[in-house]
Amino acid sequence: MSTVSIEATINAKWTEGHSSYSPASPEELAIIGIELLVKELGTEVARNFIQQAFERYTSVVDAVD
Numbered sequence: 001m002s003t004v005s006i007e008a009t010i011n012a013k014w015t016e017g018h019s020s021y022s023p024a025s026p027e028e029l030a031i032i033g034i035e036l037l038v039k040e041l042g043t044e045v046a047r048n049f050i051q052q053a054f055e056r057y058t059s060v061v062d063a064v065d
Contacts (some may be wrong), residue, residue, distance in 0.1 A: 012036055 006029055010021040023029040037046035 014039070 004026050006023050006025060008023060008029075010023070010032060012019050012021070021028075021032045023032055034046065034050070037049060040046075041049065
């Protein structure tokens with residue numbers, strides 16, 4: 001298993017304010033992305049968007065079936 005580290009600063013702005021993020025791992029980056037999607041699209045639309053993104057990847061369970 002490989003370990004990925006991330007060095008980034010993300011500055012997000014919207015009419016009500018702004019946030020700054022410094023993710024250090026893919027997990028932290030994913031959480032930030034999800035938070036921003038929910039803020040922008042709402043929970044249900046963000047959930048559908050993420051589900052569509054995951055449809056690109058065949059899971060191990062699908063491969064066995």
